[in-house]
Amino acid sequence: MRLSLRERKIAKKKEDILRSAAKLLSEKDDHKTTMEDIAAELLMTKGSIYYYFKNKEDLLYQCHTMILEQSIERIEKISLTDGSPADKLKKAMTEHIQFAIQEKSLFNIMVNPEQSLSAHYLEDVKKKRAQYEKYFDQFIAEGIASGDFPSLDTKMVRMIILPALNGVNQWYSPRGEKDEREIAELMSNYLLRILV
Amino acid sequence: MRLSLRERKIAKKKEDILRSAAKLLSEKDDHKTTMEDIAAELLMTKGSIYYYFKNKEDLLYQCHTMILEQSIERIEKISLTDGSPADKLKKAMTEHIQFAIQEKSLFNIMVNPEQSLSAHYLEDVKKKRAQYEKYFDQFIAEGIASGDFPSLDTKMVRMIILPALNGVNQWYSPRGEKDEREIAELMSNYLLRILV
Amino acid sequence: MRLSLRERKIAKKKEDILRSAAKLLSEKDDHKTTMEDIAAELLMTKGSIYYYFKNKEDLLYQCHTMILEQSIERIEKISLTDGSPADKLKKAMTEHIQFAIQEKSLFNIMVNPEQSLSAHYLEDVKKKRAQYEKYFDQFIAEGIASGDFPSLDTKMVRMIILPALNGVNQWYSPRGEKDEREIAELMSNYLLRILV
Amino acid sequence: MRLSLRERKIAKKKEDILRSAAKLLSEKDDHKTTMEDIAAELLMTKGSIYYYFKNKEDLLYQCHTMILEQSIERIEKISLTDGSPADKLKKAMTEHIQFAIQEKSLFNIMVNPEQSLSAHYLEDVKKKRAQYEKYFDQFIAEGIASGDFPSLDTKMVRMIILPALNGVNQWYSPRGEKDEREIAELMSNYLLRILV
DNA sequence: CATGAATGAGCATTCATTCAT
DNA sequence: TATGAATGAATGCTCATTCAT
Numbered sequence: 001m002r003l004s005l006r007e008r009k010i011a012k013k014k015e016d017i018l019r020s021a022a023k024l025l026s027e028k029d030d031h032k033t034t035m036e037d038i039a040a041e042l043l044m045t046k047g048s049i050y051y052y053f054k055n056k057e058d059l060l061y062q063c064h065t066m067i068l069e070q071s072i073e074r075i076e077k078i079s080l081t082d083g084s085p086a087d088k089l090k091k092a093m094t095e096h097i098q099f100a101i102q103e104k105s106l107f108n109i110m111v112n113p114e115q116s117l118s119a120h121y122l123e124d125v126k127k128k129r130a131q132y133e134k135y136f137d138q139f140i141a142e143g144i145a146s147g148d149f150p151s152l153d154t155k156m157v158r159m160i161i162l163p164a165l166n167g168v169n170q171w172y173s174p175r176g177e178k179d180e181r182e183i184a185e186l187m188s189n190y191l192l193r194i195l196v
Numbered sequence: 197m198r199l200s201l202r203e204r205k206i207a208k209k210k211e212d213i214l215r216s217a218a219k220l221l222s223e224k225d226d227h228k229t230t231m232e233d234i235a236a237e238l239l240m241t242k243g244s245i246y247y248y249f250k251n252k253e254d255l256l257y258q259c260h261t262m263i264l265e266q267s268i269e270r271i272e273k274i275s276l277t278d279g280s281p282a283d284k285l286k287k288a289m290t291e292h293i294q295f296a297i298q299e300k301s302l303f304n305i306m307v308n309p310e311q312s313l314s315a316h317y318l319e320d321v322k323k324k325r326a327q328y329e330k331y332f333d334q335f336i337a338e339g340i341a342s343g344d345f346p347s348l349d350t351k352m353v354r355m356i357i358l359p360a361l362n363g364v365n366q367w368y369s370p371r372g373e374k375d376e377r378e379i380a381e382l383m384s385n386y387l388l389r390i391l392v
Numbered sequence: 393m394r395l396s397l398r399e400r401k402i403a404k405k406k407e408d409i410l411r412s413a414a415k416l417l418s419e420k421d422d423h424k425t426t427m428e429d430i431a432a433e434l435l436m437t438k439g440s441i442y443y444y445f446k447n448k449e450d451l452l453y454q455c456h457t458m459i460l461e462q463s464i465e466r467i468e469k470i471s472l473t474d475g476s477p478a479d480k481l482k483k484a485m486t487e488h489i490q491f492a493i494q495e496k497s498l499f500n501i502m503v504n505p506e507q508s509l510s511a512h513y514l515e516d517v518k519k520k521r522a523q524y525e526k527y528f529d530q531f532i533a534e535g536i537a538s539g540d541f542p543s544l545d546t547k548m549v550r551m552i553i554l555p556a557l558n559g560v561n562q563w564y565s566p567r568g569e570k571d572e573r574e575i576a577e578l579m580s581n582y583l584l585r586i587l588v
Numbered sequence: 589m590r591l592s593l594r595e596r597k598i599a600k601k602k603e604d605i606l607r608s609a610a611k612l613l614s615e616k617d618d619h620k621t622t623m624e625d626i627a628a629e630l631l632m633t634k635g636s637i638y639y640y641f642k643n644k645e646d647l648l649y650q651c652h653t654m655i656l657e658q659s660i661e662r663i664e665k666i667s668l669t670d671g672s673p674a675d676k677l678k679k680a681m682t683e684h685i686q687f688a689i690q691e692k693s694l695f696n697i698m699v700n701p702e703q704s705l706s707a708h709y710l711e712d713v714k715k716k717r718a719q720y721e722k723y724f725d726q727f728i729a730e731g732i733a734s735g736d737f738p739s740l741d742t743k744m745v746r747m748i749i750l751p752a753l754n755g756v757n758q759w760y761s762p763r764g765e766k767d768e769r770e771i772a773e774l775m776s777n778y779l780l781r782i783l784v
Numbered sequence: 785c786a787t788g789a790a791t792g793a794g795c796a797t798t799c800a801t802t803c804a805t
Numbered sequence: 806t807a808t809g810a811a812t813g814a815a816t817g818c819t820c821a822t823t824c825a826t
Contacts, residue, residue, distance in 0.1 A: 006809080013810095028311070029227070029311040029312065030225065030227070031225065031227030031228070031795095032227070032311075034794080034795060034796080035795075035796060035797085036795080036796095044811080044812095045811070045812050045813065046795095046796085046797085046812090046813085047797090047798085047799085047811070047812055047813065047814095048810075048811055048812070050796090050797070050798080051809090051810065051811070055796075055797075056795095056796065056797090112308070115224075115225040116225065152386070153382060153386075156379075156382060156383060156386065157386060159360075159363060159364075159367055160360040160363075160383065160386055160387065161360075162363070163359045163360050163362065163363030163366070164355075164356040164357075164359050164360045164363075166359065167355060167356075167358070167359030167360075168355075170359070171355055183352075186349060186352060187352060187356065190348070190349075190352065190353060190356055190390050191356065191390070193389055193390045193392070194386050194387070194389045194390055196389070227820095230819080230820060230821080231820075231821060231822085232820080232821095240786080240787090241786070241787050241788075242787085242788095242820095242821085242822090243786065243787050243788075243789095243822090243823085243824085244785075244786055244787070246821095246822070246823080247785065247786075251821075251822075252820095252821065252822090420703075421618065421619065421703040421704065423617070423618070423619030423620070424619070426798080426799060426800080427799075427800060427801085428799080428800095436807080436808090437807070437808050437809075438799095438800085438801090438808085438809095439801090439802085439803085439807065439808050439809075439810095440806075440807055440808070442800095442801070442802080443806065443807075447800075447801075448799095448800065448801090504700070507616070507617040507620075508617060544778070545774060545778075548771075548774060548775060548778065549778060551752075551755060551756075551759055552752040552755075552775065552778055552779065553752075554755070555751045555752050555754065555755030555758070556747075556748040556749075556751050556752045556755075558751065559747060559748075559750070559751030559752075560747075562751070563747055575744075578741060578744060579744060579748065582740070582741075582744065582745060582748055582782050583748065583782070585781055585782045585784065586778050586779070586781045586782055588781070594788080598788095601789095622815080622816060622817080623816075623817060623818080624816080624817090632790080632791095633790070633791055633792065634791090634792085634816095634817085634818085635790070635791055635792065635793095635818085635819080635820085636789075636790055636791070638817095638818070638819080639788090639789065639790070643817075643818075644816095644817065644818090
């Protein structure tokens with residue numbers, strides 16, 4: 001069913017707030033960013049944010065889900081293509097890197113859910129993360145099964161790949177000598193060498 | 197010059213506080229851990245901590261330096277051995293992993309200095325980090341120079357390796373099926389495949 | 393002058409709001425009941441209430457007056473009957489008790505005007521209360537004058553009777569062993585013993 | 589065991605705060621009295637109060653217990669005397685009235701626990717109230733048993749007496765024509781007539 | 785050296801009220 | 806008339822920090 005104009009307006013506003021929040025939250029720290037800061041960034045007042053989000057943790061939680069859901073959607077699409085396992089894995093890596101760089105703010109938030117979310121929300125976020133990670137496991141497992149990759153500890157390889165990919169925001173600078181695509185290409189190639 | 201008994205006592209107490217702080221800080225979050233919590237853990241009172249540390253940030257800063265200095269000391273020793281570049285790199289990786297697991301608390305703090313330290317302290321911490329990272333760069337560069345490793349983007353490889361190593365604490369559990377040593381061995385071998 | 397249909401509609405709506413407000417207000421507490429709660433109870437929105445009432449205090453004030461005016465009307469009627477002073481007093485007591493139980497919500501609000509109303513409104517409410525109380529004084533005084541009651545401190549007796557009657561809502565339960573009428577009968581008889 | 593100087597100091601401070609809180613709380617309303625107000629009354633700062641009390645509700649709860657415990661202690665003593673049931677009941681009433689007038693602030697708080705305390709605390713307060721009320725029931729029952737009083741509904745009589753006594757603060761003024769003792773005497777005599 | 789007590793700046797959250805549509 | 810959205814003032818509570826003893 002289509003959303004009414006009003007509903008679309010609200011959805012838009014919510015996303016604006018999430019982006020603004022993510023920006024500040026990723027620059028500083030969860031607890032150093034106040035609701036006032038987030039509101040000010042959007043020229044709103046503190047109170048207004050509570051019209052759209054139940055509380056600060058809810059806001060944070062929705063930052064997590066927004067980015068996670070998009071990530072899952074993207075990797076889902078990749079999984080449906082008919083390339084080789086190595087192709088899919090490589091595509092997943094390059095997309096992850098480019099998405100991380102483009103959505104730097106939201107991405108940085110997603111990296112450490114443990115520190116900011118309480119049990120209730122955390123569980124859900126972890127579930128979504130696991131869902132995303134499973135695609136990597138799947139691509140690796142497929143490669144092993146097909147003989148494209150040697151026999152490997154699937155999980156450990158994935159646990160090398162993902163932190164490495166997530167690390168990109170700690171050092172990537174848009175003013176560096178390599179652009180997003182080059183970094184994505186180079187990094188994914190190096191990581192693929194683990195799996196030959 | 198030798199430290200007097202009194203000075204040694206103070207140094208000991210400081211380290212106790214740092215460990216206690218690190219423990220709590222890494223469990224929760226910077227801002228969710230209060231000075232009161234830290235004091236309570238040591239059966240001290242809030243006020244006393246201020247005898248040893250200027251303020252909370254100073255405490256945090258010294259957590260960083262304590263772990264960084266020990267890390268540097270360890271890798272320094274490795275660099276002085278006369279193994280092959282691959283040997284040294286592998287040793288550096290396995291030691292990093294085991295140290296990270298053993299000093300889980302302090303290590304976790306070290307991972308995200310940007311979020312908790314202000315510019316003044318941050319600069320110093322980053323310098324020490326760079327110092328540590330340089331050893332990895334050096335081992336890789338040596339390997340390339342000696343022909344043991346192919347021609348590679350040294351920094352990028354290091355920026356794959358270190359986040360991967362640091363990620364270990366996000367999933368390592370002492371009750372898992374592999375122990376520290378096995379994980380260190382397996383993980384470093386996988387990472388070495390990037391450099392063949 | 394007759395009220396137009398529109399005016400009657402408004403009056404009806406106002407009373408609906410007052411009853412709804414009273415219900416919530418008496419369950420919780422003045423400040424624990426929000427305008428939102430009151431609106432929600434009636435499937436309205438916060439904003440609409442402001443079409444009917446100037447502000448929250450006005451709403452509260454009108455709760456007071458509504459119940460007070462009905463009480464005065466009732467006791468006025470009793471005063472016009474031609475029973476003995478004791479009969480009138482007894483009738484006033486039983487009606488008070490039954491009215492309190494039936495209109496529990498509004499009644500509870502009326503008990504403590506000091507806590508919720510500001511000077512401006514309070515004055516008016518107190519005037520109405522005094523008006524109501526005067527009927528009790530009158531019945532007692534009549535009884536003394538006629539010799540039906542002994543010489544008593546009229547006011548003090550009334551100040552024993554009314555708090556006792558108002559207390560009924562603190563312990564009356566519709567599931568108790570006595571029904572409204574029995575309680576009203578028993579209680580008024582006991583209180584009449586003060587006046588023999 | 590005796591309390592140390594420090595403990596006595598704290599106890600004293602706590603009581604100061606309770607009295608100050610009670611004063612304001614009974615003048616206005618639970619929710620209209622802020623922690624800031626309470627602190628200001630004592631020339632303290634908001635934060636300091638939290639050194640002594642966990643939160644606002646805890647403060648409120650302890651107001652209740654302070655007055656209830658004193659009330660229970662007093663009536664307990666009366667119950668141990670060897671007067672007639674009527675004597676004891678009369679003494680309990682006069683003491684209640686005088687205590688209410690003297691501790692007007694705290695007493696007013698005690699009257700409406702439902703509105704300000706949450707379930708957890710409320711239960712305890714109700715238990716203490718019931719304990720106090722039981723003494724009245726006991727005196728009345730004794731009187732009936734001994735034949736001093738006629739056969740009566742003990743509870744209902746008590747539920748007439750107590751609200752009547754508690755009502756005293758709604759109208760007593762130190763500048764009125766009767767002093768505490770006279771009012772206590774007069775009022776208790778009138779109430780005793782119910783039991784003859 | 786240690787600590788009990790106080791402080792004050794800061795923050796998340798609530799809510800009555802307003803107003804354009 | 807009704808309402809969705811916004812506002813801002815208020816408030817409870819936290820916590821790093823200080824300091825007299």
